[in-house]
Amino acid sequence: MNTSLRMLGAALTGLAMAALTSCASGSGTSADGTVTLSFLVGSDESTVDAAKALADAFMRAEPRIKIKTEVVPGGGEGDNVVKTRLSTGDMTDVFWYNSGSLLRALHPSRTLVDLTGDPVLSRVKKDYLPVVSVDGRAYGVPATAATGGGILYNRKVYERLGLKVPRTWAEFMANNDKIKAAGTTPLIATFKDTWTSQLLVLGDYHNVQAAVPSFARDYTAGRARFATTPAASAGFHHLAQVHAEGHLNKGFGSATNDQGLKMLIEGRGAHYAMLGLTLPPLLAAHPQAATDIGFFGIPGDDPARHGATVWEPPAIYIAKSTEHLAEAKKFLAFVASPPAAEAVTKVVPPSGPYRVEGAELPDDAPQVAKDLQAYLDRGAATPALEFLSPVKGPSLEQITVAVGSGLTPPAQGAAQYDRDVEKQAKQLGLPGW
Template sequence: MKTFHGRLGAALAALALATTAACGGDPAPAAGEPVTLTFLVDNSETTLATAKAVVDAFQPANPDIKIEIETRPQGTEGDNVVKTRLSTGDMTDMFWYNSGSLLQALNPAQSMADLTGDPALANVQDSYLSVVTQGGKAYGVPISTAGGGGILYNRKVYADLGLQPPKTWAEFTANNEKVKAAGLTPVISTFKDTWTSQLFVLGDFYNVHTALPNFAADYTANKAKYAATPAAMTGFQRLADVHQKGFLNKGFGSATLDEGLRMLVEGKGAHYPMLSFLLPPLLKDYPQVATDIGFFGIPGDDPARNGATIWEPAAVYVARSTEHLAAVKKFLAFVASPAGTDAQTKAVAPAGPYRVKGSKLPEDAIQVAKDLQAYIDRDATAPALEFLSPVKGPALEQITVAVGSGLTPAAEGAAQYDQDVAKQAKQLGLAGW
């Protein structure tokens, strides 16, 4: 059994360790002294290629800093790995993880190094900082690109039928009628992969935010509901409308994401509500994706307020337990620099714009990235709701499948989702629920 003095000694040692961590880890090593940093990323092919490219580009100019990449699973299993390693103090020096509301679940004030005002953030676009900020403190730098959540469309089909990207829902409906008359599928749906059914709802958030700038805050505080807010309910109605008008592909209930993407690329369908992130991996087998597929935001009702919902890039965060804070910050500054984004571009075709000042898309960037850049350039974007609020119910994809299949009316689906999110908000312990 430990003696009182033994327990006291252990407590003092723990306190000293906590104090060191709070001050940013051990002092930086002397100039020229080698440092080895560890970097945790998920094991997807794109993530690994991006991380390796940035590390390889950084190290020649920083020979005294060696970076070792570790991998974790994707999805929920990977989320649990990150949470466990942070809570036990066993996290790598830095790690790649989602930005936005998912950051809150990691308790950054206790588990991560505060980067507020640090030179590592000097090149980060101001509009991105909100999605890596909790409690007024910034914790990460962007890695990879922003992506669009809206309508992917076949530009050759549009050219053949003399169509223009719509700026209103009425124009979108008119385009769909012309596509249908030409014997093609107007709107591709792939409900076998249930998550793909959500885009008309999630991608419509730019229109919600434009109409109601405080919706995200009110929604988080339980002061706004989908079913009781016409602007928010519209996404469910749009989903129901395309089914009611007969715009969907045959067999949409059993169609898969891969089948939907192939239909779009081959010109058998004109529109696919989807995320732009999914296109770069197709380039190997379908090089025409680079030029034939474009992007536009879910159209609203006012052409003067046309815009798009974006999914912000993930971030690289610093574990509070790192013993090499100065070296880690040096790497983060490189990640969030034009040189860092150039390295990423060489490894993975950008699916959208970078969120780093001075970074530009290459001339041969895929068309969807250029289309999304145009929205950002005219300040006509809003982050998806999940980047502004931690409230997202787990049953949304089942609800949107039912609404999009004509089984559940739009208003009823919105009400079901309000009930679904209430359960999650209570589990999170949010005020007002």
């Protein structure tokens, strides 16, 4: 699947095509002065549920403004719908879309309402604003909560074996040795769903930036490569090492993401390199996962720099073609508020903290969310590279499957990815490549 993990997140819970308040996309003003805003969202279940919660809560607070929501497919198909409708001036008033580097492809200065300095953004966390900004101009507000990309772990296994959360890769491997000796699978891999093979590389970006602060900028400009930057190639070497030392589950090549999560929840595996957002959809069937499963960032070499890589939440934007700008801004201001976060939490358990001032995690939030909150609170978190650079080669998941299966040496895999990235950067017309 040649898409980014942000877009993959939209496919994790299936394609539940459902209308929220209406499938219509029209907007307008009725005879009684009621204004209707049209709202486009993707079709995965958690997005549909969150968007409905936001719309319903807003309409209770602002009865003069109605929200009609249009649901489109997720992934690449929905991405094309957004780009086409923006380019033709046929976009809904407001819409749900990725944050990060993919935003640049929408040509926001031409297609979106610039919110820089607007009170709409007053409650948005300042460290979130860069992922909804292009050329210093801000365009969106966070739609949901952040999520971590790193190691999900079974806290019951850790408690039983007397293990501590590792702060270095050596400590992580030592934990794996003890887990294996106790008869439990140390690290779950699910390479049938090839996108899952990327996490030990992509989730390691906090360590890359800690070692090479200019990496994202130099990488985008064609001055840095994975194969020639030891901190960046470390993820490929880690992927090869866990396979070589026999830490993976049997049948990892044919295992699916759903099977891996179940294995983790049941304690048959201790660790799973994964996005935290995969867990909340399973809580209804496996409520114990809310407390039994924790999260830690992929450890690097320096315990003092231990932190986590964050996948920032998608955002809600206003199309420049809207005829109801004041009402659209009211909706976005509501979305970026604690009451909106509370409304979403009731239907979609958060996998991380909200990126809105005053929006606190509830006491019964999943442990993975609390663990990620701790990283953010102490300033030990870094957005994933794909939020900082538009360059992501489409073949990474095939390369990481081969490296993680022992078929390709890690240095060769990193070099293959550099060649894959170069092709994509040239297609994007980036200078320096």
